[in-house]
Amino acid sequence: MVGTELALFIMIGALSILAAVMMLISENAVHSALFLIINFACVAFLYLMLNAPFLFAVQITVYAGAIMVLFLFVIMLMGAERVLPQETQRFPWLAPATLGVTMVILFVAGLAIIRSDLDTSEPEPAEPIFRFVHAAAGTDAVDVYIDGEKVVSDLLYREASDFEEFPAGSYTAQVVPHEAELLSENIVLETSVFLAGNGVLSYVLTTDAANGGVQALQVEGRIDPNDEKDIARLTVVHAIPCVDGTVTCPIEVADITEPGDDPMVLVKSLDYGQAAHFEIKEGEYTLATYPQGDIRAAIDERGDTDEKLDLDALVQIDKKVIEQNTGVLWVVTQDTTGSTIRPKILWFALDNNPDFGSAEGMGQLLFTDYLLPFEVIGLLLLTAMVGVIVLTKQHETPKKPRFRRRMANVPGNPTVEEYMQSLRKNPADSSGD
């Protein structure tokens, strides 16, 4: 039983080989160019099957479009479409020798590929990425050191750092106030960080309710690609310290998207400094946070403006579109800009890696890791452009003095033009100069 994809591959592959052979043996250069376009289109389709939609588009526009138009233009311009087979080969042994050598190379390569000398083992897991989210109320901007190396600088309260990439392994993370020396008395938090391959980790810094100081919560963000496709992961972190000074003040989180008196409670009791994980379907959500058990307050507030929120009751309602196959980190913190304690919910996408092979992913790579090669290539194109102009420029050959006919029977032997001019000047004097 041959699957659809395999059948498609065999058909497209055979067509591409056929087009290549026809390109080689056709005697008309225009036909060759058209066969080559068919071959390029086949390869573009294979790119699509190989999860490279951006390259598919580039292949069609640049190769099958621009480059082949250039070829056809030059062929037509020179009128050189008839490629007559040569009658007298300069090297009669060339054709059989080439055929033999290329066939041997193809045979060896094919044998190596079929015998699986190709290393097609499982790929190494990608390097893990991690970041820090500052959600510890009452702590100013911090710097984060990993094994003595500063990786995050000036991380403000309610902000998240960029993702950092580190090889998998175990590290020691130290958090110090911003611009403080890495000394033992300055260290706010020292914790070990374990990074495994392919991981996407967020370390949420919150105030330790029990002991004081800062603690770090590890939140995993990677979605398994083999999971159901319409699943999104939501992580809620409770980071508002208790107003009344008790050690724990658990909150409840409910999904109140659907109207009705019976909201879906996602988590019953979430203590300060704790995190809860859910798997939810994609869609637009209205989520409410409120003190444990006080569900009526949450429902009553639905759809109302911010001003009507019961701030003391710590009710927070937020709307968010959660897309499939993403992870969302929802940190419940407070707004410290005003005099009142105002709950504030921070949304962070856990893993914003673009799709494999997408234009977005290509752009991201192009403008980060491959910026220098990209610029060099641009320079190369510019040089090629100048080179083409220089090469095809018609060189102005110095004009040879044109041969002028001279009047043999006129004294002084003037040229015809000079004689005619002198005639026009003084018509009476027909003898000229």
Next chain:
Amino acid sequence: MDKPEVATELYVLLSAVLFTLGSMGVLLRRNAILIFMSIELMLNSANLALVAFARQWNQMDAHLMVFFVMTVAAAEVAVGLALIVTIYRTRQSTDVDDLHALQG
């Protein structure tokens, strides 16, 4: 990651076949334009292998390489065709066997 339906080996094999055809074209055809087309065919087959390995290793860097190869190919075609046009102007031929001015 589950095994893809079309193995990477098959793509690489197809790429090898196309590359061989391209190299045969370069060696056997005597028309400069056809030689150029064959070079394009070879570049394309190399690109195909790169994209196949990119899927195998789940690394997008190879896609960038393909992108750069395409850019270089565009530059190469522009310069090469300009050369052919210039040669055609002086020799009225695009046959590479006619270009033996440097022969000793």
